[in-house]
Amino acid sequence: MSGNPSPAALRAAVRSQAHTGNTSGLAPGYVQCNIVILPCDWAYDFLRFCQLNPRPCPLIGMSEPGDPHLPALGDLDIRTDVPAYRVFEDGRPVDEVHSVEALWRDDLVTFALGCSFSFEEALLAGGLEVRNMSQKCNVPMYRSSVTCAAAGPFRSQMVVSMRPFSAADAIRAIQICTRFPSVHGAPIHLGDPQLIGIADLQTPDYGDAVSVHPTEIPLFWACGVTPQLALETAQPPFAITHSPGCMLVTDVRNSALAVL
């Protein structure tokens, strides 16, 4: 998919499986979401996990049990409108598919969580360089030593993403991201990676390493991969998530998420 499709046009292409890949940079200006789908008897604990850990798990939308629609986020069907899904059994990924129609159950609850694409767009609009974008790679992500608050079986270290900036741009990045608490908000750490248990910036646990110049300061944001780690720990018998980078594209404007 190329050009600047509308969210609805992009979802139509996804639904027909004309587009089955990464959504980064597509439908610019619109919120893309991390997706977690769970049986409703697991939903309360996961909802509580999101409530306790809003930085890694900023909840933007949630469905009724069995209802594949999230009308607040657009005219969409969660069974077909994510380009690629991961299917989990007992906390382990067992399949990657482009539709979950065949797997749908009337007890499934969908959670849509904010994603860093929104704040990266705001950083770019603010004239800042986002290293993973200029290097055309995935953002580097790390399992930090920061422990999320547990909710029932859901427990996890916080996964963080890292973007390096000059000092002046770091200050500006903090200001810009503060306006967007529902897409991870301000960084949770800056400076020495070891203070949050990261031994080496050049060996991320997920994504790709990016260059960090000697005068730059690494900024660390709470990351939407965290709930996938919590899923692995909680081991629900059945769950579905989006595949990393293949997000649900919504009709909500990024600008609508700004708290001021």
Add this chain to the structure above:
Amino acid sequence: MSGNPSPAALRAAVRSQAHTGNTSGLAPGYVQCNIVILPCDWAYDFLRFCQLNPRPCPLIGMSEPGDPHLPALGDLDIRTDVPAYRVFEDGRPVDEVHSVEALWRDDLVTFALGCSFSFEEALLAGGLEVRNMSQKCNVPMYRSSVTCAAAGPFRSQMVVSMRPFSAADAIRAIQICTRFPSVHGAPIHLGDPQLIGIADLQTPDYGDAVSVHPTEIPLFWACGVTPQLALETAQPPFAITHSPGCMLVTDVRNSALAVL
């Protein structure tokens, strides 16, 4: 002067010279100002210097030529209501006095500039530790390598103040101070002091050194001492400032300066 006097009561004590010293911590909740008084034929260039350099020189009030009152800031007389003044001739300090009534001229223009006391109060209210306050000393200040924009004869390196914080508190401090652009606003730098020409944090050019713990990050704010440096360079034949730490206490609430 002890207790929590109102701004008017404090100014009355200053006017009678019952209080002739530091105003730090007095009249909590109210804006205190850096003062620069210049002949009106120097006022245009200094006003332009403030306009070009709002971070070190945030202009909060300004008088008409010869008028010792600043009604927007309170019922005050600038000739008597500052605890201690410095008198400058040709850019050099020549005297320190507790009243400038005998020196007043009908061509003098008063500039009142925002001061870090306001944002320090906001940081404390936010639960942060302000090191120079907990160590009961003056904040350390440094002549940085950052060059202010020049306006006629007024030119200066930027003087910066430094306060150390943990990474999480540094991020919060940036958020808090961003709300207060008229009292220096967000830091202008964080991290490596050498990047802004500071060789050693423990030997400040003004004020006192404070301890910086190994895991802390120094944050640097534009400082109201900068205009005094610009005065030294510009060498107006006559000028008056407050003496450091002995500020004009106004009736404006700190909270009224918050932009949101």
